[in-house]
Amino acid sequence: MLKVSRQPSGDPEIFLSLQGEGNTLGMPTAFLRLAMCNLSCSWCDTKYTWDWQTHDQDANTMEMSVHQVTDAISVFNSQRLVITGGEPLLQQKELASLGANLSQLGYSxxxxxxxxxxxxxxxxxxxxxxNVSPKLENSSNPHDGRVASLAIEAFQKMECAYFKFVLVTQQDVDEVERLVSKYMIRRDRVILMPEGTTASELSNRADWVAALSIQHGFRYSPRLQISLWGNTRGR
Ligand code: SF4
Known part of the structure; x- marks a missing residue:
């Protein structure tokens, strides 16, 4: 069974939208949001998927079989799926089955x-x-929890992995540079993105994140979903 985020309506957080961030920005795609995370970022905008101190676990999660999730995704007119969370890889055994089902149906x-x-x-x-997003010191997670060398090295070897870093201050780019250098991450696979859950927070940071992207030879990503719809579940 997969532990899936449940919307206030009671429906699973499986929806059709646009990819709002990163390499495939703007592409129409189905989304599956899973529950649970192994980190606790201070600025996390999906705490309802894992923070059971401030959110009711039963109200915000539901269990679905791989078959049920496959069916729920298949109703959309899209051959693309973004699996997000929470941290999806906490459920990778079940996800591998889901992925096998959807790959057979032609999904990307x-x-x-x-x-x-x-x-x-x-x-x-x-x-x-x-879409790999290692967390920086600005997330308030302890270093050893947020930087896992074995995992980063595994992703670094994959042609299809992009590294997206969330910046809160301009100084954060120094930490990005240290990680890029340590793990020999290709610069054309590095994406800088401003932190923010409102359009005004994002626009306040957009200028300097864009400038740093140009200066350091990294890519830039907005958070299109926030600009279009605000911080709304199921969008
Ligand atoms: S890793 Fe992602 S889901 Fe987990 S706490 Fe951080 S921002 Fe939230």
Missing amino acids: IEVETNGTLTPSADMMATVNQW
């Missing part, structure tokens, strides 16, 4: 991950793009 699959868990061979076989 992206997985968003915090880059702390190494994907299994079965999981890798079904994923077309990894």
Whole structure:
């Protein structure tokens, strides 16, 4: 069974939208949001998927079989799927089965991950793009929890992995540079993105994140979903 985020309506957080961030920005795609995370970022905008101190676990999660999730995704007019969370790789055994089902149906699959868990061979076989977002010191997670060398090295070797870093201050780019250098990450696979859950927060940071992207030879990503719809579940 997969532990899936449940919307206030009671429906699973499986929806059709646009990819709002990263390499495939703007592409229409189905989304599957899973529950549970192994980190606790201070600025996390999906705490309802894992923070059971401030959110009711039963109200915000539901269990679905791989078959049920496959059916729920198949109703959309899209052959693309983004699996997000939470941290999806906490459920990679079940996800590998889901991926195998959807691959047979011709889907292209992206997985968003915090880059702390190494994907299994079965999981890798079904994923077309990894959106890896290692967390920086600005997330307030302890270093050893947020930087997992084995996992980052595994993703670094994959042609289909992109590394997206969330910046809160301009100084954060120094930490990005240290990680890029340490793990020999290709610069054309590095994406800088401003932190923010409102259009005004994002626009306040957009100028300097864009300038740093140009200066350091990294890519830039907005958070299109926030600009279009605000911080709304199921969009
Ligand atoms: S890794 Fe992602 S889901 Fe987990 S706490 Fe951080 S921002 Fe939230």
